Amino acid sequence: MEKRSWLWKRKSSDKTPADTESSGSLSSHSERFSDEQEVLRPSPFHAQTKDEGHETNESVKALSEKLSAALLNISAKEDLVNQHAKVAEEAVSGWEKAENEAATLKQQLDAATLQNSALEERVSHLDGALKECVRQLRQAREEREQAIHEAVIKKTRDLDLTKFELEAQIAHLKSQLSRTEPSPNANPSLQAKLDQAERDRDLSTQAAEMASKQHLESIKKVARLEAECRRLRAQVHKASWAPPVSSPKVGVESIADSYSESNDGEPSASGSWASALIAELDQFGKEKSSGTSGLGLGLNISNVGPRDLDLMDDFLEMEKLASMSAAHGGAHDSSGPPLMGSVGPTKPEVDSLSERVKGLEEEVERLKSEKSELEKALAEAEERVEVLRMQLLEAENELTSLRAQLGSANELRQAAKLELEVAGARRSEAEERLEALNKEIGELYERVDSLELRLEEERVFSAGVEAKCRQLEEELKKRNRDAELSTLVSSNGSLKIKQEKELAVAAGKLAECQKTIASLGRQLKALATVDDFMFDAGKPEFSDVDPNLPSNNGSSDLPIINDGESPPSSSSSSSSANDSSEKTRNGFGRLFSRNRSGPRNEKS
Template sequence: MDRRSWLWRRKSSEKSPGETESCGSISSHSERFSDDQAYPAHTPQSPEVISKVSPTEDADDTVKILRDKLSAALLNISAKEDLARQHAKVAEEAVLGWENAEREVLVLKQQLEDATKKNSALEDRVGHLDAALKECMRQLRQAREEQEQRINEALSKRTSEWESTKLELEARLVELQIQLQTAKAEATSSAESDFRQKLEAAERENSSLRRKLLSHAEELELSILERDLSTQSAEMASKLHLENIKKVTKLEAECRRLKAMARKVSPATDHKSLAASSICVESFTDSQSDIGERLLAVENDAHKTISSEMNEPSCSGSLAPVLISEVDQLKNQKVIGRNMMVPSVEINLMDDFLEMERLAALPDAESANSHLQSGLLSDEANSRESQWKAELQLMIHRTAELEEKIDKIEEEKMKSEVMLTECQKQVEILQRQLKETDAQLLEQKAQLDLANESNQARTEEIKRIAEKKNWMESQLKIAEAEIKNLLSKVSSLDEQVIEERALSEEKEAQCRKLEDELSKIKREAELQKKTELSRVARSNEELKIKQEKELALAASKFAECQKTISSLGRQLKSLATLEDLLLDSEKSSDVTSEGLKKKW
C-alpha cells in the first residue's frame, strides 16, 4: 500500500510539472502571441505611422493593445491557475481520502491479521486443549480401566482368598464340629459307660458296703447295747460298789463282830471268805472301769470316722448321711435298749441290795442266835461269792467277746475306709477326665472363636475393599465431573472461537466492503482524474491550436515586426516598463508552476 501511495504521489508529481509546463507554455505562447500581435499590429500600421501619424501615438496604441492582451492573458492564466488549483485540491482531497482509506484498510488489515492471529492462536489453543482433553480422556479411561481392572483383580483375589479361607474355615468348622460331636459322643459314651460301669460297681460296692454296714451296724447296735448295758451295769456297779463299800464296812464290822463271835468255830474260813470277797470286788471294779474306757474309745473312734466321712467329697457324701442315719437309728435303738434293759438290771441289783440290807438290818435281838446262824451266813457268803465269781466270769467273757467284736468292727471299718478311699480316687479320676473334656471343649470353643474372629477380619477386609471401591467410584465421579466441566469449558471456548470467527468474518466482510469502497473511490478518482486530464488535455489542445494559430499569425507578424525593429528601437526603450511587467508576470507564472509542482 505504501508503494502504491508513493507511485500515486510520483504520478501526481510527474503530472503536476507537465501541467505547470503547459501553463507556462500557455503563458509563454500567450506572451509570444501578444508580442506577435503587437508587432503585426504595429507593423501594418508602420507605413501609415510613417506616413500619417507620429510614432509616439502608434506606440501608445500598441502599448494599450498589448496591455489589454496581457490583461486578458493574465485573466486567462489566473482562471486556468484557479482551475489547476481546484484540480490540485480535488486531487489532494482524493489522495487524502485514498490515503485515509488505505490507512483504514491497513488498520482493518492489521485488525484482520490480529483477529486471524488470535483465531489461529485460539485454534492452536483449542487444538492443544482438544489434544490435552483427548489425552486426559485417554488417561482417565486408561486409569479407569486400570483401576477397574485392579479393583476387579483385587476383588477376585480377595473373593477367591475369602472363599478359599471360608471353605477352609467351614471345612475346619465341620471337622471341629465332627470332632466335637465325636468327642462329645465318645466322652459322653465313654463317660456314660465308665460312669455307668463305675456307678454300677459303686452301687454294687455301696450295696455290699451297705449290707456290710447294716450287718456291722446291727453288730454295732448289739455291741453298743451290750456296751451300754455294761456301762450302765458298771455305773450301777460303781454305785453299788460305793454302797457296798459302805455296806462292806458295815459287814466288816459285823464280820469282825461275827469273827469275834465265831473265832472259836472257824476263823480260817472267815478270813478266806473276806479276802475272796475283797479281791472279787476289786477285780470287778477294775474290769468294769477297763470296759468303760474301751467303750468310750470305740465311741470316740466312731464319732471321728463319722466326722471324717462328713468332711469327704461328694462321692462319700452319699455314704456319710447313710452312716449318720444308721448311727442315729442305732443310737435310738440303743436308747430304747437302754430304756428296756436298765430296769431289769436295776431290779436284779435292787434285789441284791435289798438282800444285803435285809441281812445288814437284822435285828439286834437275834445276836444271841449268831453262833447258830454263823454257819448259815458263811454258807450264804460262799454262795454269794460263787455267784459273784460266776457273774464276773460271765462279764469277763462278755467283755472279751465285745473286744473281739470291736476288733472285727475296726477291721471292717478300715476295709470300708480303704473302699471309700478307692471310691474317692475313682471319683477324682472321673473328675479329672471331666476336667480334661471341659478343657478340650474350651480349646475347641477357643478355636471356634478364632475362626469367627478370622471370619470377622475377612468381612472387615471386604468392607474396607468395598469402601475403597466406593471411594474410587466417588473419585471417578469427581473426575467425570471435572471432565464435564472441561468439556463445558471447551464447548464455551468453541463457542467463543465460533463467535470470534463470526466477528472475523464480519470484519473481513467490512474490510471487503471498505476495499470495494476504496476500489470504487479509486475508480471514481481515476475517472475524475481521467475526465479532468481529458478536459485539461482538450483545453490544452484547444489552447495549443489557438496558440499555434496565434503563433502562426505572430510569426507572420514577427517577420513584419523584424522589419520594423530598427524603427522601433526608440519605442522599445519606452516599452522597458512593459518588459518589466512581463517579467513580473513570468515570475508569477513560475511561482504558480512551482507551487503546483510542490502541491503535486
C-alpha cells in the same frame, strides 16, 4: 468527490468556449496588428506626420486591448490551474487516507489471525489433555473394576472352599454324634442297664462318701495317735528319771478320753465334708448328663469351652481320688462297674473334639482376618474410586471451562471475521475510490497537458507580441530620427510641437506596452510555481496550498494602463521581459516533464 469533479468539468466546459473565443480573438487581433504594422510601416519621408501619429495611437489601442484580453485569459487559466491543484490535493489526501485505513485494517487482520491461531493451538492442546485425562480415568476405572472382580472371585472361591470344608467337618461331626447319641427306640434292657448304672452310681457315691468319711476319720485318728504318742514319749522321757507307777494308766485313760472326744466330734466334721463332696459329685453328674443330652440332641459342640473341659478333668481326678480312697478303705470295691464307663465319652474323644473346635475357631479367626483384609481393600478401592471421581469432576469442570473459553474464542473469531469482512468491504471501497481518484488524476493530467499546449500557444503569442513591440520600438526610433530630421527641415514651429506631443504619447503607450509585457512575465513566473505545487502534491505530507500561487482574481495584480505614466527605458523593459519569459518557459517545462513522469510511475 464525483460531484465536485462534475462541477469542475462543467465550469471548465463553460470556460473553454470563452477561452477558445479569446484565443481566436487574440489570433485575429494579432493578424490585425500585423496588418496594421504592415500598414504602419515607415512611409516615405515626405508622408504627413499627423496621419502617422493617428495610426500609431490606433495600433497602441489595439495592442492594449489584445494585452487586456490576454491577461483575462491568463487569469482564467490561473483559476483553472488552482481548481486542478485543489482537486489533485483532495485526491491525494483521500488516497493517503484510504492507504492508512487499509494498513490499519491489515494490522487488525494480522492481530486477529495471530490471536485466532493461538486460540486454536490452545484449544487443540486442551483437547489433547482432556482426551489423555479421560483415557487415564477410563484405564483406572477398568483396572479398579478388574481388581475388584478378581478379588471378589478369589474371595468367593476361598469362601466356597471354606464353606465346603466346614460342611464336610459338620457332616463328619454329625455322623460322629449320630454314632455316639442313643437312639430313641433302644432296647428296654439298655434302659434297665442305664437305671442300674444310675443306681450303681448312687451306691458308688454313697460308698465313696463312706470311704471318704472313714478315710478322714482314720487320718484324724492317726494324727491324734501320733500326737498322743509324741506326748507319751515325752512323758516317758520325763518319767525315765522318776517313773511313777500310775503313769500308764493315766496315759491310757487320756488316750481313751481323747479317742472318745474325737469320736464325738467326728460325726459333725465328717458330715459337713461328706455333704460338700456329695454336692460336688451331684453337680458333676448333672453337667455330665447335660453334656450327654446336648450331644444327643445335636447341639453345637463349639459352645463347650476350655474352662468346662478343665472342670471335667478336675471332676475326673476327684472321682479317681474317691475311687482310690474307696479301694484303700476296702468298702464296695466290686459292687458295680466303673463310674466313667457309665457316664459318657472318654477323655481322648473329648480332647479330639476340643482340638477340632479349636481348629474351627482358628479357621473362623482366619476368615475374620481375611474379611477384615477384604474390607480394608474394599475401603481402599472406594477411596481410589472417590479420588478418581473427584479427578473426573475436576476434569469435567475444566472441560466446561475450556468449552466456555472455546465458545468465547469462537465468538471472538466470528467477531474478527466480521471485522475482516467489514475491513475487506472498506478496503474494496477504498480501492474503488482510489481507482476513481486515479481516473480523475489521469483526467487532470490530460487537462494539464491541454493547458500546457495552450500555454505553449500563449508563449508563442507572447513571443510574437514581443517581436511586434521590438518592431514598434524600432519604428519609434526611426520616427524619432525622422522627426528630428523633419524638425531640421520644417520651419513651422507649431507642427514641430504637435509632432513632439504625438511622439511623447506614442512613447508613453510604448512604455505601457512594456509594462504589460513585464506583468505578463510576472504572471508566467507565478504559473511556473505550479511545478513546485504539483511536486509537493505527490508527497504524502502535502496538506496546504502553496502560498506563492496567485489568487483567483489574478487580474488585480495586473498593472493599470494610464496615459500619463512616464515610460522607463526600453532596453531594461525588454531585457526583463525576455528574462521572465525564459524563466517561465523553463519552469513550465520542468512542471510538465514531472507531471508526465508522475502518472507513469503511478501506473507502473
